Amino acid sequence: MNISQSWWKILGAVLVIYSTVYGFLSTVPALPILHQSIRNLYFHVPMWFAMIVLFSISVFHSIKFLNNGNEDSDLKAVQSVNAGIVFGILGIVTGAIWARFTWGQAWSFDVKQNFAAIALLLYFAYLILRNAIDEEQKRAKISAIYNIFAFPMMVVLLFVLPRIGDSLHPGNGGNPGFNAYDLDSRMRMVFYPACAGWIMIGYWIYTLLARVAKLEKKKTL
């Protein structure tokens, strides 16, 4: 193993282990409603960051495919969507478990929850579109187009629409949150490494998936 190439994998693993251990051990500010469940910040939020990074990588490769028609780019685009969907589902699940104890219901008709689920539907539709087309070049091209078309919609769903309705999420609609006055330096010491670590792990998973898919394709040719 060459350390100059894989330092970020080691770093990612160390950061994730660190944030998991300290996520449970470190002291947290005592806030009403949230109490100890505030620790979910270290596990729930990084999932969404990792998902958005992976979907952005996918769009990048889709654009590349439309420009050069290289099948490798298509393969990378679909594998990063696959990895991103795993993180999206984990984000929904960690959120639902947390909501079960904090809001009383796993699915509480919260705007962010609803729109995150719809954003995932977009990417399921992308995968189904891929399955519907047999011809490889055609599949790559059409799904790349849909991927690029869907991306701004995902951005609208996740970043614009939740702003116009009151969310139950901490920090929205007068709920106590992790913003400026709450997210004290102790929490930042765990939260930022957690985000960075999970993004690196997500990227690692995606590179592995892409390499496996490439090898399988070589085998069938």
Added chain:
Amino acid sequence: MQLIKEVKFLIGKELLLEWRSKYALNGVVLYVVSTIFVCFLSFVSLSGVTWNALFWIIMLFASINAVSKSFLQESKGRQLYIYTIASPLALIISKTIYNVLLMLLLTLIALAFYTLVFDYVPQDMLLYIIATILGSISFSMIFTMVSAIASKAGNGGMLMSILSFPVIIPVITVLIKLSKNAIDGLDRSVSLDEIGILLTINVLVAAFSLLLFPYLWKD
């Protein structure tokens, strides 16, 4: 200016074809009217939130039916012919404009019939009409592009709804919020946010359609 000439010609072609068969408009109007009537017979009386939600659900399905035929219906041969005589930009612009016109007509007919049958008028009718106009523009722009994608995938109706529903849901939630404001007769300045978001989504969709369609169109 070649582009404008081509767009004008293609819209003229669509209108002429429509005028000859009168199939699309009559068919979709009949579809909407009978759906509204079925809803009337099953609900008998409606008002407020349910009235609003039902209207948008009816319009959603009517517009999918109306717009999806724009690309799905055309034969391979005719597509190839258009490919040789017009630029892809002219084609997508003309199809979108034609669909916007069709949807505007359809929504206004539907709204008139809907208010007539249920005998319920929103407090701020003008704002409600603005919402339906914005809605029909966004519906037709999104569905035109998605129907182009679905027709290239060669797998008609089902793919069309799977691909377009997640894209249309954000639009429909904003629309329902906006038209709810109109029903409650809130001050119009409250609704400016929603109108802004709808316009932004429309601009985004238009920009991405124009960028992406040329790639889709050449086989």
